Amino acid sequence: xxxxxxxxxxxxxxxxxxxxxxxxxxxxxxxxxxxxxxxxxxxxxxxxxxxxxxxxxxxxxxxxxxxxxxxxxxxxxxxxxxxxxxxxxxxxxxxxxxxxxxxxxxxxxxxxxxxxxxxxxxxxxxxxxxxxxxxxxxxxxxxxxxxxxxxxxxxxxxxxxxxxxxxxxxxxxxxxxxxxxxxxxxxxxxxxxxxxxxxxxxxxxxxxxxxxxxxxxxxxxxxxxxxxxxxxxxxxxxxxxxxxxxxxxxxxxxxxxxxxxxxxxxxxxxxxxxxxxxxxxxxxxxxxxxxxxxxxxxxxxxxxxxxxxxxxxxxxxxxxxxxxxxxxxxxxxxxxxxxxxxxxxxxxxxxxxxxxxxxxxxxxxxxxxxxxxxxxxxxxxxxxxxxxxxxxxxxxxxxxxxxxxxxxxxxxxxxxxxxxxxxxxxxxxxxxxxxxxxxxxxxxxxxxxxxxxxxxxxxxxxxxxxxxxxxxxxxxxxxxxxxxxxxxxxxxxxxxxxxxxxxxxxxxxxxxxxxxxxxxxxxxxxxxxxxxxxxxxxxxxxxxxxxxxxxxxxxxxxxxxxxxxxxxxxxx
Numbered sequence: 001x002x003x004x005x006x007x008x009x010x011x012x013x014x015x016x017x018x019x020x021x022x023x024x025x026x027x028x029x030x031x032x033x034x035x036x037x038x039x040x041x042x043x044x045x046x047x048x049x050x051x052x053x054x055x056x057x058x059x060x061x062x063x064x065x066x067x068x069x070x071x072x073x074x075x076x077x078x079x080x081x082x083x084x085x086x087x088x089x090x091x092x093x094x095x096x097x098x099x100x101x102x103x104x105x106x107x108x109x110x111x112x113x114x115x116x117x118x119x120x121x122x123x124x125x126x127x128x129x130x131x132x133x134x135x136x137x138x139x140x141x142x143x144x145x146x147x148x149x150x151x152x153x154x155x156x157x158x159x160x161x162x163x164x165x166x167x168x169x170x171x172x173x174x175x176x177x178x179x180x181x182x183x184x185x186x187x188x189x190x191x192x193x194x195x196x197x198x199x200x201x202x203x204x205x206x207x208x209x210x211x212x213x214x215x216x217x218x219x220x221x222x223x224x225x226x227x228x229x230x231x232x233x234x235x236x237x238x239x240x241x242x243x244x245x246x247x248x249x250x251x252x253x254x255x256x257x258x259x260x261x262x263x264x265x266x267x268x269x270x271x272x273x274x275x276x277x278x279x280x281x282x283x284x285x286x287x288x289x290x291x292x293x294x295x296x297x298x299x300x301x302x303x304x305x306x307x308x309x310x311x312x313x314x315x316x317x318x319x320x321x322x323x324x325x326x327x328x329x330x331x332x333x334x335x336x337x338x339x340x341x342x343x344x345x346x347x348x349x350x351x352x353x354x355x356x357x358x359x360x361x362x363x364x365x366x367x368x369x370x371x372x373x374x375x376x377x378x379x380x381x382x383x384x385x386x387x388x389x390x391x392x393x394x395x396x397x398x399x400x401x402x403x404x405x406x407x408x409x410x411x412x413x414x415x416x417x418x419x420x421x422x423x424x425x426x427x428x429x430x431x432x433x434x435x436x437x438x439x440x441x442x443x444x445x446x447x448x449x450x451x452x453x454x455x456x457x458x459x460x461x462x463x464x465x466x467x468x469x470x471x472x473x474x475x476x477x478x479x480x481x482x483x484x485x486x487x488x489x490x491x492x493x494x495x496x497x498x499x500x501x502x503x504x505x506x507x508x509x510x511x512x513x514x515x516x517x518x519x520x521x522x523x524x525x526x527x528x529x530x531x532x533x534x535x536x537x538x539x540x541x542x543x544x545x546x547x548x549x550x551x552x553x554x555x556x557x558x559x560x561x562x563x564x565x566x567x568x569x570x571x572x
Contacts, residue, residue, distance in 0.1 A: 049352045049353050049354075049355060051353070051354070051482040053294070053296075053317075054155065054254075054294060054296070055109070055255075055296045055298075055317065055318065055403055056354060056403065056481060056482050057108075057475075057481050057482070058108045058109040058155065058403060059106065059107045059108055059109070059398070059404050059406070059471050059474060059475070060107065060108075060109045060110070060111050060157075060357075060403065060404065060405040060406065061094055061105070061107040061109070061110050061111070061405075061406050061408060062110075062111045062113065062359075062362060062363070062405055062406065062407045062408060063087065063110055063111065063112050063113065063408050064082075064113045064363060064408060064424050065082045065083065065084070065087060065112055065113065065115055065136050066081055066082045066121065066123075066135070066136075066424075066441065067082055067408070067424055067425060067426045067427060067435070067441075067442070068082045068086065068087055068090065068408055068426075068427050068435075069082050069083075069086030069087055069089060069090045069427065069429070069435060070082055070083060070086045070435055070436035070437070070438070070440075071083050071085035071086040071089065072086070072089060072437065073085075076135070076136075076137060077437065078436060078437040078438035079135075079436070079438055080436050080438045080439045080440045080441045081135050081136075081436075081441050082136070082426075082427075082435070083135065083136045083137050083141070084132075084136050084137040084141040084142050084144070084145045085137060085141060087145060088144065088145055088148050090429075091148055091149065091152060091154070092104060092152075093105060093453065094107050094110070094152075094154065095107055095108065095152045095153060095154050096152065097151060097152035097153055099475075102468060102472070103457070103468075104468070105411065105464075105467060105468055105471060106468060106471040106472050106475060107154065107406065107471065108153055108154055108155065108475070109154060109155040109156070109157065109254070110149065110154060110155070110156050110157070111157050111158075111159070111257050111405065112156060112157070112158050112159065113159050113363060114126065114133075114158075114159045114161065115132050115133055115136055115142065115158065115159075116128060116129060116131060116132060116133060117131055117132070117133050117134070118133060118166060119166040119167070119168050119224060120166075120224075121421075121441070122363075122420070122424075123159070124159075124161055124225070124259060125164070125165065125166035125167075125168075125224055125225045126161050126165050126166055126169065127165070127166045127168050127169050127170075128169070128170075129165075129238075129239070129242035129245075130242050130245045130246075142251075143250070143251055143252070146251065146252045146253065147252070150252065155254040155255075155296075156252070156253055156254060157253060157254055157255040157256055157257055157296060157298070158246055158253050158255075158256055158257070159256070159257050159259060160243065160246075160256035160257065160258050160259065161259045161260070162228065162230070162239050162258065162259075162264065162284075163220070163227060163228065163259060163260040163261075163263050163264050164219065164220065164221065164225040164226055164227045164228060164260070165225065165226065165228065166224065166225065167208060167219075167223070167224050167225070167226055171185055171186075171235075171238070172186060172226050175188075175217075175226075176207060176208065176209065176214060178214055178215075182234075182235075184229060184232050184234075184235075185228060185229055185232050185234065185235035185238075186217055186218070186226050186227065186228060186229055186235075187217060187218035187226075187227055187229050187266075188214075188215050188216065188217050188218075189204060189215055189216045189217075189218075190215045190216075191215075191216070192204045192206075192216045193216075195268070195269045197220055197271060198271055198272060201222075203218055203219060203220055203271075204216040204217070204218060205217055205218075205219050205223035205226075208223075218266070220260075220263050220266075220271065221260075227263075227266075230264055230265050230276075230280055231265060231276070236280070236283075240284065240287050243256065243284070243287065243288055243291070244287075244291045247288060247291040247292040247295055248291065248292075254292070254294070254295065254296055255288070255292075255295045255296030255297055255298070255317075256288070256295075256296075256297055256298075257298050257299075257300065258281075258284075258297060258298070258299045258300065258316070259300055260300060261277070261281065261299035261300055261301050261311060261316070261319070262277065262301055262302070262303060262307075263277075264276075264277040264280055264281070265277045265280055272303075273303075273307060273310075278310065278311070278314070278315055281297075281299070281311065281315035281316060282314045282315050284297070285297050285314075285315060285316065285317070296317055296318070297316045297317045297318070298316060298317065298318040298319060298320065298357050298403075299311055299315075299316045299318070299319045299320070300319075300320055301319045301320065301322075302320075302322055302364075303322070304322075304323055305321065305323045305324075305343070305346050305347065305350055306346070306350065308320075308321065308322070308323075308356070309350035309351050309356075312351060312352060312355050312356065313352060313355075317355065318355055318356055318357045318403055319356060319357065320356075320357045320359060320362075320405075321347065321356045321357060321358050321359075321402060323343055323346070324343055324344075324347060324356075324358055324402070325358070325359055325360055325361070325365075327339045327340050327342075327343035327344075328340065328360065328393055328396050328397070329360070329368065329371050329372065329393065331496065331513050332372060332389045332392055332393060332513055332562065333371075333372065333373075333389075334513075335494055335513050335514035335515065336493050336494065336513065337490075337493050337494070337495065337496040337513060338493065340487075340496050340513075341487060341496075344400070344485070344487055344498070345487070347401070347402075348485060353401070353482070353484070354401045354402055354403070354481075354482055356401075356402050356403070357402060357403045357404075357405055358397055358400065358401075358402035358403065358404050358405065359397070359404070359405040359406075359407065360393055360394075360397055360406075360407070360410060361407050361410060361423075362405075362407050363407065363420070363423065363424055364420070364423075365423070366416065366417045366418060366423060367407075367409075367410065367414055367415050367416040367417070367423055368390065368393060368407075368410060369382065369386060369390055369410070369413045369414060369415045370415045370416060370417050372386045372389040372390055372393065373385060373386040373389065374386035374387075374390070374413060374415045375415050375447075376415055376416065376417040376422070377415060377416055377417065377422045377425065377445050377446060378446050379415055379445075379446060379447055380446050380447050380450075381447060381450065382413060382415065382447065382451065385515055385561070385562070386413075387413065387463060388515075388561055388562035388563075389562050390413055390463055391463060391466050391562065391564070392511050392512070392513070392562040392563070392564055394411075394463070394466060394467055394470055395466075395470060395509070395511055395564040395566070396496075396509075396511060397470075398467075398470040398471060398473070398474045398480070399470070399473075399474070399480055399500065399507070399509045399566055400485065400498065400509075401483075401485050401500070404474070406467070408427060409425075409427055409428075411463065411464050411467040412428070412451060412452065412453055412456050412462075412463060412464050413451060413463050414427075414428070414445065414451070415445060415447065416445070421442055422442075424442070425442050425443070425444065425445055426440045426441070426442060426444055427453075428444055428445065428448040428451065428452035428453065429452060429453045429454065430452050430453065430454040431448070431449045431450075431452060431454065431455070432448075432449075433448055433452075434452070434453075434454075469539060473538055473539070473566065476572065477505070477507060477538070477568070477572060478502050478503065478505070478572070479500045479501060479502040479503075479505045479506070479507050479568075479572075480500055480507060482502060483500035483501050483502035483505070483507070484500065484501050484502065485498055485499070485500055486498060486499045486501070486526060488508070488523050488524055488525060489523075489524040490510065490521045490522065490523050490524075491520075491521055491522045491524075491552075492518060492520060492521035494512060494513055494514040494516075494518055494521075495510055495511065495512055495513065495518055495521045495523075495559060496510070496511050496513055497509060497510040497511070497523045499525065499526055499529070501526070501528060504528075504570050504571065505568065505569070505570045505571065505572050506526065506528050506529050506532070506568070506569040506570055507538070507566060507567065507568050507569070508523065508525060508529060508535070508555060508566075508567045508569070509564065509565070509566050509567075510523055510555050510556070510559065510564065510565050511559075511562075511563075511564040512559035512560065512561065512562055512563045512564065513562070514561065514562070515561045515562060516561055517558050517559065517560050517561055517563075518558065518559045519557065519558045519559075521554065521559070522552040522553065522554060523552060523553060523554065523555060524551055524552050525546065525551060525552070525553060527551075528569070528570075529546060529553075529569050530546055530548070530550060530551055532546070532569040532570055533545065533546050533547075533548060534546070534569075535555075535567040535568055535569040536567065536568050537555070537556075537565055537566065537567055538566045538567065538568045539564075539565070539566055544556075544565075544567045555567045
């Protein structure tokens with residue numbers, strides 16, 4: 001491990017040199033939304049956005065390794081817990097490496113939820129930042145997974161947790177000694193401060209040793225996850241070195257999803273989005289890109305869009321757009337477009353062009369199918385309306401701007417409502433489950449016999465095959481990946497439409513947000529569409545005409561309940 005200590009020494013020197021600058025960051029997270037409007041083709045540093053960066057052309061798939069696939073052979077086979085070998089065995093489902101085939105999902109990047117040794121099942125309380133959880137396999141297994149992904153054209157990013165660690169991490173165990181070498185890597189107080197956390201939770205916890213007079217330590221989320229003191233250059237250097245471990249060519253990780261980004265550096269009672277947090281992230285991105293120039297950094301900033309946007313540019317390459325996910329689901333549940341109009345207006349004002357990450361659900365939220373009316377873990381059958389809504393939501397996800405992320409199982413309509421374990425249940429591969437030959441760590445959903453990969457693979461009209469078609473469409477259409485966006489009038493609040501344009505190619509998307517067929521609508525299109533006059537429905541191959549000089553047209557005579565149409569004009 002001498003290489004790691006060499007990296008740590010270099011990083012430590014850089015951190016010490018930059019430490020005074022961290023306190024001088026000029027980002028003001030309390031500013032009004034208007035103050036955050038950026039030029040759409042520049043990031044927040046004023047540099048042009050690189051639309052050719054690999055992530056702008058990727059479709060990500062979020063994997064909870066524990067619940068995805070248990071291996072069929074080897075030392076971990078049949079133990080009921082997903083592992084690296086199981087994921088390797090299922091990679092062809094995600095991408096078989098052959099663009100000519102249509103039976104794989106077609107994703108081009110994986111976000112692996114925490115794979116490091118941890119105290120809890122979820123992995124966000126890390127015990128070792130440069131090792132893998134033995135429940136998932138060995139480091140050799142992991143590097144083999146990365147190589148198998150590379151062979152199929154799939155990149156891998158990891159969940160990285162710099163805000164806190166497990167109270168079982170050796171760094172914190174050492175810090176419990178008032179004279180320990182890592183004492184200042186964490187936040188301590190001899191007396192318990194009176195203030196609490198943003199959710200009115202207790203954040204100052206007594207020393208874990210019974211009867212100890214060692215004071216109180218800060219842990220934002222709970223006592224088992226003490227927060228790092230990231231003002232300490234040595235703590236920062238250790239974390240930066242751990243990132244280098246994964247980014248180096250011998251391992252080959254392409255970047256990180258960074259957890260709990262808003263909370264990295266607190267300022268007393270101010271526990272979210274401090275200027276020092278923004279500066280720390282900027283330093284981290286510089287470090288990551290010094291190790292791997294094309295490293296991708298995407299942050300979990302669970303906040304409204306005006307607070308998310310300042311993280312993109314100087315700090316992170318991208319951040320998750322929670323408000324956009326909410327607006328999509330709400331529009332389909334209410335049958336009205338106004339919320340989508342407002343949200344996409346904000347996105348186009350606030351962010352550099354396309355530099356945000358879109359999604360419908362993740363491991364912290366009720367599953368999108370449940371939110372669209374599909375039921376919970378005990379539901380045995382999902383109604384037709386929920387299936388149609390899910391198809392419409394997917395159409396929006398893959399045709400609108402941003403870097404799209406899928407949460408594993410979303411593509412087959414998995415349901416789940418909190419507690420967290422019930423939104424992280426095992427992936428159902430067939431009617432019997434197919435996740436493991438043993439007993440799964442968590443019970444399958446009740447609808448598994450009728451809702452699984454095998455059933456949907458065989459049904460051309462299934463949600464899974466809709467996802468496959470949309471991902472291939474996005475992969476083949478540059479305008480859908482990095483094109484500009486214009487929200488279009490439809491003369492009907494139940495129909496939402498927009499145009500994507502790049503290099504002369506124009507794609508018009510129209511979605512019926514309601515559960516009733518709609519015929520009384522007209523889409524007002526850009527002049528670039530009327531000049532071409534003829535287009536093609538990219539999902540069905542049907543020709544679509546536009547009258548010469550007419551700025552309004554119907555991409556389909558009738559849009560079915562929650563139906564959508566995607567029409568391309570000009571050459572790809």
